Amino acid sequence: MKYSIFSLARAALSGHKTWPRTWRDPAPKPHYDVVIIGGGGHGLATAWYLASKFGIRDVAVLEKGWIGSGNAGRNTTIIRSNYGLPGNIGFYELSMKLWERMEQDLNYNTMVSQRGIINLYHSDAQRDAFARRGNAMRVNGIDAELLEAVELRKMLPFLNYDNARFPIQGGLLQRRAGTARHDAVVWGYAHAADKLGVDVIQNCEVTGFTRNQNGKINGVETSRGRIAAGKVGMAVAGNSSRVAAMAGLRLPIESHVLQAFVSEAIKPLIPGVITFGAGHFYVSQSDKGGLVFGGDLDGYNSYAQRGNMPVMEDVCEGGMALMPMIGRVRMLRQWGGIMDMSMDGSPIIDKSPVDGLYLNAGWCYGGFKATPASGLTFAHLLARDEPHGEATRFRLDRFQRGMMIDEKGQGPQPNLH
Amino acid sequence: MRIACPFCGTREVGEFTYLGDAKPKRPAMVALGDAGAVGEAEAFYEYVYLRDNTAGEMSEHWYHGGGCRSWLRVRRNTTTHEITSVEAAPGTGASALPPSKSGARS
Numbered sequence: 001m002k003y004s005i006f007s008l009a010r011a012a013l014s015g016h017k018t019w020p021r022t023w024r025d026p027a028p029k030p031h032y033d034v035v036i037i038g039g040g041g042h043g044l045a046t047a048w049y050l051a052s053k054f055g056i057r058d059v060a061v062l063e064k065g066w067i068g069s070g071n072a073g074r075n076t077t078i079i080r081s082n083y084g085l086p087g088n089i090g091f092y093e094l095s096m097k098l099w100e101r102m103e104q105d106l107n108y109n110t111m112v113s114q115r116g117i118i119n120l121y122h123s124d125a126q127r128d129a130f131a132r133r134g135n136a137m138r139v140n141g142i143d144a145e146l147l148e149a150v151e152l153r154k155m156l157p158f159l160n161y162d163n164a165r166f167p168i169q170g171g172l173l174q175r176r177a178g179t180a181r182h183d184a185v186v187w188g189y190a191h192a193a194d195k196l197g198v199d200v201i202q203n204c205e206v207t208g209f210t211r212n213q214n215g216k217i218n219g220v221e222t223s224r225g226r227i228a229a230g231k232v233g234m235a236v237a238g239n240s241s242r243v244a245a246m247a248g249l250r251l252p253i254e255s256h257v258l259q260a261f262v263s264e265a266i267k268p269l270i271p272g273v274i275t276f277g278a279g280h281f282y283v284s285q286s287d288k289g290g291l292v293f294g295g296d297l298d299g300y301n302s303y304a305q306r307g308n309m310p311v312m313e314d315v316c317e318g319g320m321a322l323m324p325m326i327g328r329v330r331m332l333r334q335w336g337g338i339m340d341m342s343m344d345g346s347p348i349i350d351k352s353p354v355d356g357l358y359l360n361a362g363w364c365y366g367g368f369k370a371t372p373a374s375g376l377t378f379a380h381l382l383a384r385d386e387p388h389g390e391a392t393r394f395r396l397d398r399f400q401r402g403m404m405i406d407e408k409g410q411g412p413q414p415n416l417h
Numbered sequence: 418m419r420i421a422c423p424f425c426g427t428r429e430v431g432e433f434t435y436l437g438d439a440k441p442k443r444p445a446m447v448a449l450g451d452a453g454a455v456g457e458a459e460a461f462y463e464y465v466y467l468r469d470n471t472a473g474e475m476s477e478h479w480y481h482g483g484g485c486r487s488w489l490r491v492r493r494n495t496t497t498h499e500i501t502s503v504e505a506a507p508g509t510g511a512s513a514l515p516p517s518k519s520g521a522r523s
Contacts, residue, residue: 250463251467252467255495304497310431
């Protein structure tokens with residue numbers, strides 16, 4: 001069905017008892033042209049783009065739990081395209097442009113809110129680095145503004161500008177950046193893909209791969225039986241190494257926990273996304289009223305989807321240093337995700353060394369904003385066996401060739417990216 | 418999460434810094450042009466970049482920076498965070514010392 005004011009009115013007249021399922025619950029077929037492992041934002045977006053842009057509709061998305069139960073349901077909802085390195089700049093701007101048309105494309109309200117993001121700076125060196133990144137963005141036609149403290153005080157009067165350790169000298173602003181409702185993004189892609197004939201199959205965990213006599217992967221073993229496939233694409237974020245190991249592969253990835261937090265609901269207070277990188281704290285406010293905030297990784301390998309107290313204390317200290325007014329707000333909920341931290345902090349969208357298996361991994365903690373572009377470029381790779389123009393540098397072998405995309409300049413230490 | 422340092426006793430995780438998987442072994446380097454140099458480049462790439470990234474028990478290096486500053490080798494389960502053993506990392510200075518009398522009771 002097409003969602004509209006008319007469908008809403010019709011359903012309201014029936015007491016909202018006539019809404020059909022947003023996506024079907026099909027049993028797996030014995031074979032698909034493309035099987036996508038992972039029913040998060042990236043996997044579902046890939047399926048929708050395969051069906052809508054590349055004419056490939058015989059597609060299944062296999063999700064071990066319920067769709068969006070991984071990082072898609074755990075992130076802090078930020079979307080932005082303010083990266084500084086070639087490879088990343090164009091890719092994330094592609095994503096930003098797809099965010100701007102997403103709700104029309106999917107006929108689903110994903111609450112895309114371009115409320116702006118400000119990265120605060122506290123020293124001359126940081127200002128120079130942010131100016132460089134802002135200029136790299138502008139050279140590529142992306143909006144960026146470098147504001148000084150006097151202008152920021154008008155926009156964000158509540159910040160602690162005269163903090164002794166981290167005085168706020170200014171910030172890099174991207175007005176088109178903002179937030180989107182993460183769960184709705186998952187449901188929107190599932191709904192739109194399902195309408196085009198894609199099978200979204202939940203409670204279906206991949207346990208192994210099947211191969212033909214040449215060693216090419218031609219299907220998967222799952223908790224719901226064997227499914228044959230022309231091609232298999234994996235988009236499983238923090239579980240990438242576990243799935244890759246089923247194909248005998250090791251990846252340049254470590255899985256780390258990133259915590260996130262939500263406060264009790266309060267009246268509108270934080271107008272956009274504010275990041276205090278130097279103090280490991282960033283915050284925005286959801287439309288329900290809760291402050292959504294977080295900081296750095298805990299730092300150790302983890303699949304537990306929860307973290308420990310030192311980071312909670314550190315994040316709260318960062319928040320208090322930046323905006324002491326939130327001191328009386330109560331923390332409501334905290335959780336963690338599994339970040340696929342790559343060895344340069346940038347993603348991998350590439351064929352794997354095993355014929356028939358395609359990789360989409362290494363998103364670290366930045367995968368949510370990439371959702372539409374990851375879907376489009378992974379679908380392009382699956383459909384055409386060639387990388388999309390904006391993803392040509394996200395090769396698996398770039399580490400061997402010395403072509404790393406290292407925004408933070410930290411080297412092969414995943415927990416520092 | 419707490420780590421039972423063999424020298425300081427059980428301390429909270431904030432006192433420690435994580436390095437990573439203790440399993441990778443740095444390959445012996447061979448000069449370019451020597452026999453086997455190509456294989457060495459591959460071995461060095463694997464050592465620097467590829468990881469098992471185990472979901473389950475793994476052996477890892479932690480540095481007790483907020484305490485005795487020893488390098489420790491810890492066996493920890495990455496899905497439950499349960500720690501099953503802590504010892505001075507083999508090959509480091511601390512491994513030559515006996516654990517102190519106040520050391521781990523857990």
